[in-house]
Amino acid sequence: MDRTVTSSAGTTSDHPALIALDWGTSSLRGFLLDGSARILAERSNGHGIQNLPQPGAAGFDAALAGLCGDWLDAHPALPVVAGGMVGSAQGWVEAPYVSTPADATTLADKAARVETAAGRRILIAPGVLHDPGGGVSATAIPDVMRGEEIQIAGALAENTGWARNACVAMPGTHSKWVQVADGRIAGFSTFMTGELFAILKTHSLLGRLMPAGVNATPEDEEAAFSIGIRAAQTAGPGDLPHQLFATRTLGLTKRLPPEALAHYLSGLLIGHELRSGLALLAEMPTGTPLLLIGDPALCRRYSRGLAAFGATPTALLGNTAPRGLFQFAAAAGLLPAASATPSSIKSAP
């Protein structure tokens, strides 16, 4: 994908200020941003850190040159920043986790640096560790994120109200529910919802009754998803491993057609995440806005689930990573002060 973004005025901006890389496990996304964090151009390919064109550090170099070598050549003085799994122990260079509370300034203070073979410096954002310490219980277990902290920085920059207090739900393979307080990530919980769905469908007995390549009717999909959500709503503690098995028995008893069973499983797992996540939200100050960040179709699915719980997200946001990488670069002093957007997340109380 190579896309040049045209501004609303119909002209192409010609003042690049930053090359920003969102470098995950399975994909590499590059953004050319101007001094107001607007996207001038964006590109992506499948060269995530687990799928590099060659092994070792040379693989990172090659992937970067392959995606945006022309940007690097055309703008030799432009700062380059990266976030995501590229800073993990399996990444280009490890940027160890910073502890909560964390914001863009914290990330910039603890960022790691790496140089390309050609000598270009890249600033890599750390992940975030939330460790309540002490014992281990439902809420007192350590948790980590890497990549989401950048998306959050981007989301908070979009609305100064959110920066004060917000609950950010980020649906995905490993969903995150994040408490933002006083402009900083105060705590968060990871839910393995997406990965559970995938491995149960692919590797467990539950997938056996699901036909490949057959779509449910919208009515059957809606009914199955709702049954899953309702089961989650009535669940007592410990009931999930039992309710999962209903994916099979609802098929065996022909209460749901085979092609709808995956939607029961989806509703059940999302419902459990929502039940636990909304309990976290309930502990935050009254009126805390609930933001959904992620794939638009998945966010709509979560919104449907939330409606069953009587909850409505304040906003559904798409990819806030480019804006977050801009905030990270600004906090690191890589952007001319005049052009950096004043960011509420940079000022701790």
Place this chain on the structure above:
Amino acid sequence: MDRTVTSSAGTTSDHPALIALDWGTSSLRGFLLDGSARILAERSNGHGIQNLPQPGAAGFDAALAGLCGDWLDAHPALPVVAGGMVGSAQGWVEAPYVSTPADATTLADKAARVETAAGRRILIAPGVLHDPGGGVSATAIPDVMRGEEIQIAGALAENTGWARNACVAMPGTHSKWVQVADGRIAGFSTFMTGELFAILKTHSLLGRLMPAGVNATPEDEEAAFSIGIRAAQTAGPGDLPHQLFATRTLGLTKRLPPEALAHYLSGLLIGHELRSGLALLAEMPTGTPLLLIGDPALCRRYSRGLAAFGATPTALLGNTAPRGLFQFAAAAGLLPAASATPSSIKSAP
């Protein structure tokens, strides 16, 4: 395995009354029983219904002949019964589920029949369906078992007290928690505990930190298992998909050594099952005995978990399938009336 069982008097009984087959997905077990349900000889091999020596019905014939053709030849008039997945839709002949309440008489009444190529008749036990009907909630979802109903019939025959009311917990790939009331299976819930553990360890991110072939010290194993149980005890509804992720973060933060992480996962999943199962037990009459049936090592692990909940199983039982197959054969009238053990589960109130 071929084992001739010597009676407690030191002599080998010479009055076979029944050939009983416990025929599951991955193994075939044969028992030669006398008229008092004592095991005269037993054998097993890997010819479960998903691993037959040849495809189709001939594969069942060949597996049976291979395991106990000599028994069939030596005792041409002896009845033959079978239970387990051999009666499923993928089995030799389908014995459709019977509905709860169910006991050995119900199973016998609805048994399926198949003939070997040589004309020997085999009576195959059905599975059991529990369908509360109506809506779908934590407790009102349909459930099925196939094989466990035979083990339960065997357990109840061992103690007339249990036959009146009992809670039977059967740890395994798909654990069952069964309510026995008035000598019959009144209802039950399946928990995917064992399968969840296996697929999470093998196919999810959680397994990545677990070293292969390295055992935890007994102290680390105990500590990790206890942390998992404790997390389950403090869990609110919906918390499991979050608590699973701690299998990773307890390793990343070095709170547990890598070789102990699987024991946290085990404790967490077993703990969730116990929490939900004990809630079912709490709804049964006061003083209802709790029986554990299954692999002895796994039953001991469940007992350790139960102790953390302040619960003690009334009994840990091993393989009660041979005795259950005997009860099934007796209920079907295949045994001389004089030799059949009077079974409390045959008399419905």
